[in-house]
Amino acid sequence: MLSPVILVPAVINGLMAGAVYALVALGLTLIYGVLHIINFAHGALLTAAMFAAFFAFTLLSIDPYLAAIVLTPLFFGVGYAMQRFIIGPAAHGEDRSFLLVTLGLAVVIENTLLYFFRADTRTINLPYAFDVIEIGPAFVAVPRVIAFAAVIAVAIGLWTFMRWTDTGKAIRAVAKEKLGAELCGINVAHISAVTFGVGTACVAIAACLLIPSYYVNPTAGEAFVLIAFTIVVLGGMGSIAGALLGGLCVGVVESVSSIFLGQSLGQIGIFIMFIAVLLARPGGLFGARL
Amino acid sequence: MKSYLPIVFVVALLAIVPFVTTSNVVLNFLVTTLLIALAGQGWNLLGGYGGQYSFGHAAFFGTAAYATAILQVQYGINAWVGLVAGVLAGALVGAAIGALCFRSGLRGSYFSLVTLAFAEVLRIISSVAPITGAGVGTLIKLDMRPEAFQFQSRVPFYWIILALVALSLVVVRATENSRFGTYLVAIRENEDAASALGINTFAVKLAAMTISAAITSAAGCFYAQYFLFIDAAIAYGPRISIDALLAPIVGGAGTLFGSLFGALAIKTLGEATKLVTGDAPGLDLVVYGLLLIAVVGFLPRGMAGLMAAFVPRGFRNALPAERDHA
Numbered sequence: 121m122l123s124p125v126i127l128v129p130a131v132i133n134g135l136m137a138g139a140v141y142a143l144v145a146l147g148l149t150l151i152y153g154v155l156h157i158i159n160f161a162h163g164a165l166l167t168a169a170m171f172a173a174f175f176a177f178t179l180l181s182i183d184p185y186l187a188a189i190v191l192t193p194l195f196f197g198v199g200y201a202m203q204r205f206i207i208g209p210a211a212h213g214e215d216r217s218f219l220l221v222t223l224g225l226a227v228v229i230e231n232t233l234l235y236f237f238r239a240d241t242r243t244i245n246l247p248y249a250f251d252v253i254e255i256g257p258a259f260v261a262v263p264r265v266i267a268f269a270a271v272i273a274v275a276i277g278l279w280t281f282m283r284w285t286d287t288g289k290a291i292r293a294v295a296k297e298k299l300g301a302e303l304c305g306i307n308v309a310h311i312s313a314v315t316f317g318v319g320t321a322c323v324a325i326a327a328c329l330l331i332p333s334y335y336v337n338p339t340a341g342e343a344f345v346l347i348a349f350t351i352v353v354l355g356g357m358g359s360i361a362g363a364l365l366g367g368l369c370v371g372v373v374e375s376v377s378s379i380f381l382g383q384s385l386g387q388i389g390i391f392i393m394f395i396a397v398l399l400a401r402p403g404g405l406f407g408a409r410l
Numbered sequence: 411m412k413s414y415l416p417i418v419f420v421v422a423l424l425a426i427v428p429f430v431t432t433s434n435v436v437l438n439f440l441v442t443t444l445l446i447a448l449a450g451q452g453w454n455l456l457g458g459y460g461g462q463y464s465f466g467h468a469a470f471f472g473t474a475a476y477a478t479a480i481l482q483v484q485y486g487i488n489a490w491v492g493l494v495a496g497v498l499a500g501a502l503v504g505a506a507i508g509a510l511c512f513r514s515g516l517r518g519s520y521f522s523l524v525t526l527a528f529a530e531v532l533r534i535i536s537s538v539a540p541i542t543g544a545g546v547g548t549l550i551k552l553d554m555r556p557e558a559f560q561f562q563s564r565v566p567f568y569w570i571i572l573a574l575v576a577l578s579l580v581v582v583r584a585t586e587n588s589r590f591g592t593y594l595v596a597i598r599e600n601e602d603a604a605s606a607l608g609i610n611t612f613a614v615k616l617a618a619m620t621i622s623a624a625i626t627s628a629a630g631c632f633y634a635q636y637f638l639f640i641d642a643a644i645a646y647g648p649r650i651s652i653d654a655l656l657a658p659i660v661g662g663a664g665t666l667f668g669s670l671f672g673a674l675a676i677k678t679l680g681e682a683t684k685l686v687t688g689d690a691p692g693l694d695l696v697v698y699g700l701l702l703i704a705v706v707g708f709l710p711r712g713m714a715g716l717m718a719a720f721v722p723r724g725f726r727n728a729l730p731a732e733r734d735h736a
Contacts, residue, residue, distance in 0.1 A: 210707030227699030
């Protein structure tokens, strides 16, 4: 079973799948790094974005990759407004309240989608969805290759943004020292909301990359967000590079373990890894000890 | 003993119901409400008093429900024995998860995440393992005898769940009055300080988690007998974890009657939503979610805090113990 003919394609496919996980995790880790909150609404937002991309294609026949151009700023706005007007004011700056408010938002978003679209599973048919590219010994579906390339580009873009722009510097300042940042004239409420917006925008891009090869139903995002939590923990909370590497790792683990365990148990590998990492090294593999 | 009088009063009030009406609709509503109140009371002990917010109480609820069901169906063991075994199994799972989490010092959001992950692992395993009936679920055979913990009428079920809720209230009140309860609250308020004062925080949290799991497990066993069916999504799905934390938070986390009042409030609201909108899937949960955000935003101490605001200062001692939301 361990012959390279099976293993190498599994690893390559895992890397491609892992890229999208990494993008979802990137948004999550960014929000965690600055706001120190675990955003339970992340998966629900992903589902919402997937529905948006789905209807953009079925109703307006806009290609999902083009829809990303509209959905990314749209979801940035949604994320910004959510943090600025709902989560921030309602949580009173307490960790546990943040958890509960984002959990509440997740429940609201998911069930609103369920109410309107029922539990039906929907897919779209793109003319090029089943085209494959040969990479070494493996055949990889075109949407996955596009997703991989796009994620790498987004990650580099995000890193540049955080490193060189004023807003990026302000975000890092708030992450390091909230009070100090405020004293330097940074509007913390605004920057927090921007961070949440950027995190949500990542989710919108991920949704557009996913929809060509994945299905959507009101709980589709849940699977990804638990994986994203795992990645964030693996990569160290708040680390961009950690999220990217962690995402790729998890993709490979899932792909390889489903060879041995079968599809439905492949997910267990991820959860067990998650629990093991949290118990053994809560700071993450790349992050500092808490 | 005086501190137990409010429990006697509230339980007596609820005990009147079957003498007033035997309507299946009313009793069914109250039974499911008390079921959530019981599951929530388990959460309340650990989350409300101990400040450890579990997002995975379904792990205990589901284990107990499956234990009760499987022992009967696969091994022909009596349902009442199954009830005891289910509570023990749930408590054991609680102790195991607690030992793992607290041994590695997980706190706050990390603890919430790991409990959620454990519930998910159990859900996936139970949806493929043959012993749980995999995707089909487990159906308990109809056997309408009191010895088999099955009744024709809903009234006996009502008495049983009321007794379990009463028992859980007594356990929580006893905890409040004990040294152990004080340690637990100290840990919630400031774990490092509690530890510095010589409290064995690991042992206290572990004990709280075990008792908490046992209480929620009782709800799981009852669920299995009341509905006679259990599958992976019901047992370990996120729905029950959310209900278990929503009830005490709405009612007032860390207060004796928080879970009971909260369960009454959310179930009433859920039924009212169904009346207004018809049986639309998901809409009651939308209301729950909005309620959760609103309570956290505007009523950090839940309904107990709201009541305190309207009670004259001199009478506040009569209210359940208050706390500032940590």
